[in-house]
Amino acid sequence: MKKIFFIIAAISISMYWMGCNVDDHFDGPDLNDIYGPFEWTQDLAVDRDSVDFAANETVHITAAFSKRVEWHVLISGLTSGAQKELTGFDAVVNEFWEGSTTHFPMFRSEECEVLMYVKGQLDTLRDTVFVQTPKLNQGLLLSDFEGGLNPNWVPFVQSGTNMNFGLQQNGNAPQGVRSYVMAGAVTWDWLIGMIDIPASAYGADHFDLSSNPNQVYFNTLINKPADYDNGVVLIRFSEDDNLDGSFDPNQEDMYSYQLQGGQDGWRLLSLKYSDLQALVNGNPAAPNGNGLHEPNKLFQVSILFLANPASGYSESGLDYMIFTQGEPLRP
Amino acid sequence: MKKLIGFLAFWVLTLVVMGQGETERKISVIGQSRGQFYADQLQNPIADSVTAPKMNSGNVLADLGLKIQVNKTMEVLGMVRIRNDYGGFWGSGVSFDVRQLSVRGLIGNAVRYSLGDINYKMSPFTLWNNGQEWSESSAQIFKDQLGVLNYDHFYNADHSWRQQGASADGGFVFSKGIQELMWGVFSSRVKTTDFGNVPDRVFSGISIDAKVREGINVAYHYANLWDLQGTANSNTAFRNPVHTVALSLSKLTGVIQHEVQVETGMSNRWVMNSTDYIKKSGKFVHGVYKILWPEQRWSWQVTLNRVEAEFRSPGAQSRRLNPKAALSAFQRTGNDQSLRSLNLLDLMRESNLYNLQLQTELGAYLPYYDNITPYGVATPNRQGMEVMVGGKSKDKKFSWNVSRAAYQETRGEGTLEPRKFERARFQCEGTVAQWGAQSLNVQTELRSDKTQRVLDAPIPSTDLKTNCVVVGLDLSINKKWHALMGTQYVRYLGNDIVPTVSYNGDITNFTEQSWNGKEWMNAFGLKYVFSEKSFLTVQNNHWTGSNVNSNMPNYQWKQWMVLYQMNF
Numbered sequence: 068m069k070k071i072f073f074i075i076a077a078i079s080i081s082m083y084w085m086g087c088n089v090d091d092h093f094d095g096p097d098l099n100d101i102y103g104p105f106e107w108t109q110d111l112a113v114d115r116d117s118v119d120f121a122a123n124e125t126v127h128i129t130a131a132f133s134k135r136v137e138w139h140v141l142i143s144g145l146t147s148g149a150q151k152e153l154t155g156f157d158a159v160v161n162e163f164w165e166g167s168t169t170h171f172p173m174f175r176s177e178e179c180e181v182l183m184y185v186k187g188q189l190d191t192l193r194d195t196v197f198v199q200t201p202k203l204n205q206g207l208l209l210s211d212f213e214g215g216l217n218p219n220w221v222p223f224v225q226s227g228t229n230m231n232f233g234l235q236q237n238g239n240a241p242q243g244v245r246s247y248v249m250a251g252a253v254t255w256d257w258l259i260g261m262i263d264i265p266a267s268a269y270g271a272d273h274f275d276l277s278s279n280p281n282q283v284y285f286n287t288l289i290n291k292p293a294d295y296d297n298g299v300v301l302i303r304f305s306e307d308d309n310l311d312g313s314f315d316p317n318q319e320d321m322y323s324y325q326l327q328g329g330q331d332g333w334r335l336l337s338l339k340y341s342d343l344q345a346l347v348n349g350n351p352a353a354p355n356g357n358g359l360h361e362p363n364k365l366f367q368v369s370i371l372f373l374a375n376p377a378s379g380y381s382e383s384g385l386d387y388m389i390f391t392q393g394e395p396l397r398p
Numbered sequence: 399m400k401k402l403i404g405f406l407a408f409w410v411l412t413l414v415v416m417g418q419g420e421t422e423r424k425i426s427v428i429g430q431s432r433g434q435f436y437a438d439q440l441q442n443p444i445a446d447s448v449t450a451p452k453m454n455s456g457n458v459l460a461d462l463g464l465k466i467q468v469n470k471t472m473e474v475l476g477m478v479r480i481r482n483d484y485g486g487f488w489g490s491g492v493s494f495d496v497r498q499l500s501v502r503g504l505i506g507n508a509v510r511y512s513l514g515d516i517n518y519k520m521s522p523f524t525l526w527n528n529g530q531e532w533s534e535s536s537a538q539i540f541k542d543q544l545g546v547l548n549y550d551h552f553y554n555a556d557h558s559w560r561q562q563g564a565s566a567d568g569g570f571v572f573s574k575g576i577q578e579l580m581w582g583v584f585s586s587r588v589k590t591t592d593f594g595n596v597p598d599r600v601f602s603g604i605s606i607d608a609k610v611r612e613g614i615n616v617a618y619h620y621a622n623l624w625d626l627q628g629t630a631n632s633n634t635a636f637r638n639p640v641h642t643v644a645l646s647l648s649k650l651t652g653v654i655q656h657e658v659q660v661e662t663g664m665s666n667r668w669v670m671n672s673t674d675y676i677k678k679s680g681k682f683v684h685g686v687y688k689i690l691w692p693e694q695r696w697s698w699q700v701t702l703n704r705v706e707a708e709f710r711s712p713g714a715q716s717r718r719l720n721p722k723a724a725l726s727a728f729q730r731t732g733n734d735q736s737l738r739s740l741n742l743l744d745l746m747r748e749s750n751l752y753n754l755q756l757q758t759e760l761g762a763y764l765p766y767y768d769n770i771t772p773y774g775v776a777t778p779n780r781q782g783m784e785v786m787v788g789g790k791s792k793d794k795k796f797s798w799n800v801s802r803a804a805y806q807e808t809r810g811e812g813t814l815e816p817r818k819f820e821r822a823r824f825q826c827e828g829t830v831a832q833w834g835a836q837s838l839n840v841q842t843e844l845r846s847d848k849t850q851r852v853l854d855a856p857i858p859s860t861d862l863k864t865n866c867v868v869v870g871l872d873l874s875i876n877k878k879w880h881a882l883m884g885t886q887y888v889r890y891l892g893n894d895i896v897p898t899v900s901y902n903g904d905i906t907n908f909t910e911q912s913w914n915g916k917e918w919m920n921a922f923g924l925k926y927v928f929s930e931k932s933f934l935t936v937q938n939n940h941w942t943g944s945n946v947n948s949n950m951p952n953y954q955w956k957q958w959m960v961l962y963q964m965n966f
C-alpha cells in the first residue's frame with residue numbers, strides 16, 4: 068500500500084510541476100502600452116524623395132516606438148492641398164502610400180509634406196516626397212473635365228436666372244484644375260439643367276462595361292456648396308434592353324440614384340450598379356424593361372440637377388466621373 | 399394579495415391532506431422563528447446636517463414549514479415566511495413569501511428524487527457554494543449575526559447552492575469488480591427567459607462515484623450552465639460544460655491515516671451563434687495529501703492546485719458577496735450624501751450584498767479583503783501549494799491549524815510576469831478552560847495575505863498586503879448564560895493594477911488602484927440559551943475604520959442588536 072501512496076504522491080507532484088509554469092502570452096492589453104515610457108526608437112523614414120504613382124510606385128513610410136501607440140501620418144500636397152491620412156495603433160509603422168487621397172482634392176504632380184505624430188506626445192516628425200505623376204485609376208473614365216466638355220454630350224439648360232452650367236476653374240476642383248458646375252434658379256420647373264452622356268460619345272452603342280452588375284461601380288466627385296441645401300442631383304442609367312441601339316423609356320429599364328443634402332464640399336459618390344433602383348418621383352418602382360441590371364447594355368447616363376422652384380438659387384458640381392470594375396474608386 | 403392567496407391556498411391544501419386520515423400519513427411542523435432588532439448610530443466627525451445619525455430597524459418573522467409524509471415513499475415540504483418589519487402594523491410592512499416548496503421521494507426503492515427547491519452540491523470545481531469573505535473563522539459573537547444572513551440566503555454549511563429544479567440519485571452494489579456505484583443527476587433553472595434576447599438558462603449536472611474497493615473511490619462530475627434554445631427570439635445560446643475526474647484514496651497504516659484526493663478536469667465556454675464570444679477552454683488539477691494521527695491529535699496536509707486562467711465553472715466560481723450592490727443602512731452620508739463603501743459590519747448584516755444565483759461571469763471582488771482566492775479553490779489563474787499542520791486536543795474540544803500557502807498566476811495580466819501570492823494563517827477554536835459548569839471558548843484567526851508583482855518602472859508594481867486578527871471569547875457562565883466578546887481587525891495597504899473586464903470576460907483595460915485602510919470591529923454581548931434550538935442575545939458592536947484613499951471621513955458605527963431565534 069505504501070508503494071501505491073508513493074506512486075500517487077509522485078504522480079500528483081509530477082502533474083503539478085508539469086503544469087506549474089506560466090503561459091507565454093498574457094491577458095489584456097500590454098501594461099507597457101499603458102504605463103511604459105514613450106520614445107521614438109526609429110524616426111519617421113520615407114523611402115524615396117520622389118514617386119511616380121502612375122508607374123505603380125509607392126512610398127514606404129516607417130517608424131517605430133517603445134510601445135504601442137495611436138500614431139497618425141498626414142501627407143499633404145503643398146500645391147493642391149490634398150491630404151492623405153494614415154493611422155493605427157501599434158509599436159511599428161510600416162505603411163505604403165499608393166497615391167490615394169483621404170480629403171479632396173486629389174494629389175497632383177507636386178511636393179508633398181509627410182507629418183507624423185503620436186497621440187499624447189508633443190513631437191511631430193516631418194519629411195517630404197515629390198509626386199512626379201499622380202495615381203492613375205483603372206476604369207472607364209467618362210470625364211475629368213480637364214480637356215473640356217465632350218462634344219457628344221447633350222446638355223440642356225433652362226432659361227432661368229443666374230444660370231451657370233459649364234466648366235469651372237476656380238482653384239476648387241477636387242481633381243486636376245477643372246470641374247463642372249451646375250447652378251441657377253428656375254421658378255417654373257424642378258429641372259434646372261441636365262446632361263445626357265450617351266455611350267455613342269465614346270464610340271460605341273453601349274458602354275464598355277462588365278455584364279455583372281455586382282462588379283460595376285459608377286463613381287463621381289460631387290460638390291454641395293455649404294450655402295445651398297436645396298439642390299437635388301438625379302443620376303439616370305438607361306439600358307438598351309433589346310439592343311436595338313436606342314432607349315425606349317416605356318419598354319426598357321432605367322435605374323436612378325437621387326442625392327440631396329449630405330456633407331458640404333466635395334465628396335466621392337460610388338454606386339454599385341446592382342444597388343440601383345428604378346425611381347418614380349423619387350420613390351422605388353418596378354422597372355419598365357426586363358428588370359435586370361445589365362451594365363453591358365447601358366445606353367446612356369444622364370445627370371439632372373433639380374431644385375424646388377420655390378427654393379431659389381441652387382448649385383452643385385461634378386468632377387471625375389468614372390466606372391470602375393470590382394471595387395469602388397479609391398481616389 | 400397574490401402572496402396572501404397563495405399562502406391561504408397552501409394552508410387549505412395542508413388541512414385537506416391532514417384531513418384524509420390515512421394512518422401512514424405523518425405531518426410535522428418545522429421552521430424558524432426570529433426577532434431581530436437593530437439600533438444604529440453613525441458618528442461622522444465632519445458636520446453632517448443631512449444624514450440622520452440614528453436608525454432603528456428590525457423584523458420579526460416566522461418560517462412555517464409543514465413536512466408531510468404523504469406515504470412511505472413521498473414527502474412534501476412547504477415553508478412560508480411571514481415577516482413583519484419593525485414599524486409595520488395592520489398589514490403595513492408585512493410580507494408573505496413561499497420560502498421553500500419541495501417534494502422528495504423514492505421510486506422503486508432504488509431512486510431518490512427531489513423536486514422544487516433543493517440544495518445541491520457536487521465537487522469544489524463543479525458546484526460549490528464558497529463562503530463569503532471573513533466568514534470562515536468568525537468570533538462567536540459575529541457568528542450569530544452571520545448565521546441569520548446565511549440562513550436567509552440558503553448558505554448552508556455543506557456549501558450547497560439552493561436551486562429550483564429536480565434531482566435524482568441512486569446507487570448499485572456489485573458482488574464483483576467495483577463494490578458500489580453511486581450516481582446523481584440534477585437540473586435547475588437559473589434564469590427565466592424574457593422572450594426576447596434572454597433564453598431560459600439551465601444548470602445541469604451528473605455525478606458518478608464508484609467505490610472500487612475499501613479506501614479507493616473514483617468519481618466523474620459533469621456540470622453545465624446552458625441556455626435552452628428556442629425559449630427566446632435570440633438564437634444565441636450560452637454553453638459552459640465542465641468535466642472533472644476525481645480519485646480518493648484512504649489507507650490506515652499502523653495508527654496513521656493517509657488520505658489522497660485528486661481532482662482534475664476541464665471547462666469549455668462559448669456562445670452559439672455569436673461572434674462576440676470566442677470559445678475558451680481551461681483545465682485544472684487539484685491534489686491533497688493528508689496524514690492524520692490517532693484521534694486527529696495531529697494532522698498534516700499538503701495541497702497542490704493549478705487552475706488555468708480560462709477555466710470557468712459557474713457552479714463553483716459564483717460568489718456570494720457582490721460588493722457593487724447598494725447598502726440599505728446609511729447608504730449615503732455627509733452633507734454631500736456621498737455613497738458609503740461597505741465595511742466589515744455590512745458584511746455581517748446587509749442582505750442586499752449577497753447573491754442567490756449562479757453567475758455566468760466572474761463576479762466583482764474586493765482585492766483588499768481577498769486577492770488570492772476570491773472564487774474559492776476554483777479561483778482561475780492560480781497555481782501553488784499550501785501546507786497545513788493542525789491538531790485537536792485530547793477531548794477534541796479544541797482544534798488548531800497553521801498553514802502557509804504560496805501561489806502565482808498561471809498567466810500574466812498585461813505582462814508575462816505573473817502576480818505572486820502568499821498567505822499565512824493560524825486558526826484555533828474550542829474550549830480552553832473549564833471550571834465546573836463554566837467554560838471559556840475561544841475563536842482566533844490570524845491571517846496575512848500578500849500579493850506582489852515587480853515590474854520595471856514606470857509601470858507600477860503590485861504590492862498589496864492584508865493582515866487580519868480575529869479573536870472571540872465565549873464565557874459560558876452556566877449552561878444558559880454566555881458572555882460574548884469579539885474583535886476583528888483588518889489592515890490593508892498597497893496597490894494593484896486592477897483589470898477592467900468586458901461583458902464577455904475579456905480584459906480590456908487596467909486601472910491602478912491603491913488601498914490604505916484599516917477596520918476594527920469590537921463587540922460584547924450576552925446570550926441566553928434556552929435550549930439547543932433557541933437563544934436570545936443582546937450585542938453591542940462598535941466599528942471604526944479609515945481609508946486614506948477614500949473621500950469618506952473616518953466615521954464610526956455603533957450598533958446594538960437584539961436577536962431572538964428559535965428553531966423548531
